[in-house]
Amino acid sequence: MKLDSMQSKIFLYNIMIIFLISVAIGISFYLTLSNAIKEEIGAKALQIAKTTAIRDDVKAGFYSNNPSEILQPIAEEIRKETGAEYVVIGDLNGIRYAHPVESRIGQKMVGNDNKGVLEEGLSYISEATGTLGPAVRGKTPVFDDDHQIIGVISVGYLKKDISDIFSKYIDNIVWIVAVFILVGLIFASLLSTRIKKDLLNFEPIEIAELLKQQNALIESVREGIIMVNEKGIITVLNSAAYKMLSDGEDIQLVGKHIRNVLPNTQMDQILSTGERHLDRNMEINGNEVLVNRIPILNGERVVGVVSSFRLQSEIDRLSMELSQVKKYTEALRAQTHEYNNFLYAISGLIYLQNYEEALELIHSEREEQGNLIHFISDRLQDPFISGILIGFFNRAKELKVRLIFDEDSNLKSLPKHIQKHLFVSILGNLVTNAFEAVEHLPEEQRLVRILILDNGKELLIEVEDSGEGIHNKVKHILFEKRVSTKGVDNDRHGFGLMKVKENLLELGGEIYTENGDLGGALFIVVVHKGDNEYEGQNRGVDC
Template sequence: MKAERASLQSRIFSFGAAFVSLVAIIIGISFYFIISDAIEQQIGERALSIAVTTAERPDIIAGFQSENPPEMLQPIATSIQTMTGAEYVVIGNKDGIRYAHPIVERIGKKMVGDDNEQALLYGHSYISEATGTLGTALRGKAPVVDENGEIIGIISVGFLKEDITTIFIQYVDNIAFIVVVAILLGILGSGILARNIKKELFNLEPAEIAHLFTERNALIESVREGIIMVDAKGVITMANLAAHEILSLPLETELVGRNVWDVIPNTYLPQVLEFGEEHLDRSMEIRGKKAIVNRIPIRVGEKIVGAVSSFRAQSDIDRLAEELSQVKQYTEALRAQTHEYHNFLYTISGLIQLNSYDEALNLIHVGTAEHQSLIQFMTKRLQDPFLGGIVIGFLNRAKELKVQFILDEDSYLEKLPKHLQKHLFVSIIGNLVTNAFEAVEKLPEAIRFVRILIIDNGEEIIIEVEDSGAGVSEEVLDVVWKEKVSTKSDKNRGFGLVKVKENVNDLGGTIALEKGDLGGALFIVSIPKGGYLHGKANRDINSGR
């Protein structure tokens, strides 16, 4: 079983405390060695200074020239050793024979260490480290020169390494105390830092933050509206793919990091950043396109730290409005049917009140016969109640508009397959029939014809809608399916056929426009019963793919 990962706060605390502790220990050790080297250097220079000063003393030079040098020099060396705190002060002649030594028995013997040549041969004063009879020591050595400039002896002042180490150890306690204090402060600081970072991240763990970031990106990219976020300086911090599309920019165009004024020069986001006012459902033109824009400031407390703008093309809103208008048309068709029945009942009521019973009965028989004939036709030929109801609604609407609405007697459809979305069929038929009604509405009543055919040939569902209008001119024939192209003068028209085309594509079908036998436009829609994949395969075969 996989162990549960430690929380972000505990990890930040652990890493911070460990890092600070490691740095403090390294600094403490480095500090120790730096102090050790400094102390060692100072002691070496001190030994050299004592040696040089002693070598230059007249009584030392006079002692070398006396008949019994050890007798004169030993007291002087002992006195210097006592005053300076040196471990030893040794005086030797030019042959390295001791004239003075802390241990009297070693006077007259040769000096040990083999580090006297530089002083005795070349007259140099220097610091050396060597092991003598008293142990390893730092030595300051200086030659003794007489009045004639000749080297007559050597002075060696030494401090044992053991004593120097003792001095070092005296500083260890202080260094260790400083390191411990630094570690404790680091642990305390790590705890405060970890808590503050976790608080800034809303107590979320990295996995939760990554999950939210992924969800946020997926959500923003799934929205069909363009979204742009800017910081307090107006620099874009986020833009989704829909924003690129609405702004007519290639997807590879990098918007993040650019100033929003460079991308949308007429933007009102600066006012939102300055005054914090929300702009909802505002109209504006973006790169030649009309759009509906929302702008909302981003606040942290009372401070405005940025703003977010969402926008959508006006054409999308218009298309939705057209679809809503189509729904209203369906409602109007049903209202027309109700109105027709009301008129029929009012007529019968009036005839009865006038005692014209025979006329009333005749009207009832005729109306019933027509209705029964229509119902029987629908029951036998259009058995799908969903489409049958729409067709009946348009039949009644046609009566109101005084349009001869012909339901082709060859129509036949049992039921729409369950996998085909019925509302798409309603939208297709509704838009085509409504366009046909509008195409003949200004013609004389005698020649207002609209014909519809719905037939299932086993593999496809074919819908034909034909009118007796003027048809579609050749100059707009190639572009009639494009957005906002209409054969009508109303500038707000032109979405119906675009929507029909989209719905047909969604069903995997095809649509064709021809000149019909009635003289006007003939729209032929073919929907494969196998659904989208089947229809796509057929289109690929027909296109030679």
């Protein structure tokens, strides 16, 4: 056990407290016991004195010619029977008639504590120092038949003898205190070990550090996180959850019952069932969210629930981004596939010794690729855009679509403040939609045109296809979720144009739709270059 550990500190503090309490109790017990013994001995001495004072032979002794001769034997007999240190009998003047030391008979009693007895006829207990030493005395007057004071009886126990009685109890008290301390030692050890175990063997400073780290971790998560205890009271929530639950208001949520904050929650059901809810749909303040609810267990007992939730729109956006990456991968795969077919064709022609046809195919492919590379390197010099366009060119060849790069295209590089992945996502969704719009047409009618132009103030993208165009019934809701021009109803469609709208909002651009010269739809995208990345943030998407 380390001396600076929490367990050792708890152990030492407990032992110190138990030791102080035990010693205090022992001293208090000793003082209480000693006072009780002293009072009991004093009461015993007084009772012996009173009993002696009412004896007839004692009274008669005072009237004899030699009182000491009668009273001394009586006093000694009483002393021996009661165990008193002395029984002294004196007259009205305090002259001794009886005393354990016979040589002191006839002398005046000492201690100056007879006044109340001889003058007022009182009986009492006193502490005084006599010829034998400090003693506790019981004093009472002797009355004659006419109730007149004729003498005094003094019965005493030396304090030294009383101290000897006390000493007999001290050992017992010490043993009792020692047992208390030993028991306290055992319980202190068990308590410190138990507390250490309950804290999972962590030190307080380690718990504080863990709490800081966990708070930082919870706050760094973009998902909303909320935790309730076994009574359904909110105990923890991060800023993302607070922002969504408070709906912009400055209110206190921690300490409230979850039902008062989220009436449609199912967290209180988990408190009773202990079930896990994964990827459940829910609505919070008008927003669709995807919720996970996990019970917090202490053994088999549910002591709380933690719930995490995220906007469905964010998940959809991530899905779209993943889908776009898959499209880029598919474009690269198409390019590889096309070149493999080209190499297979050349290999076959050479095997058949049709060298002229092989050379003609090579020259044709090289000329086509050369024209594409020359056009892109001359007009579209941004490598990020160039790579995507080459991928789409090969994808178009695989789909038997004629992809036309408008000769007016011109883009040296994207401005630094325009996020390339957003720009490419916009272009990729529009081109993919165009491919899908013409895929059902005869091969010779499958046309898609792309224009990318930097006119100095704006970046323009035009994507046109030879498909059926945009129906009027969906034109006004074209950029909403789950709206598709494909004529199908499944989860794979209806996100592309919505993603285009979201990206343009972030870039501060607009999009327009028209009927193109090829007979299908024409999408025109305008992204304002501006002086910095913030210009145009308030612009919307014009549909």
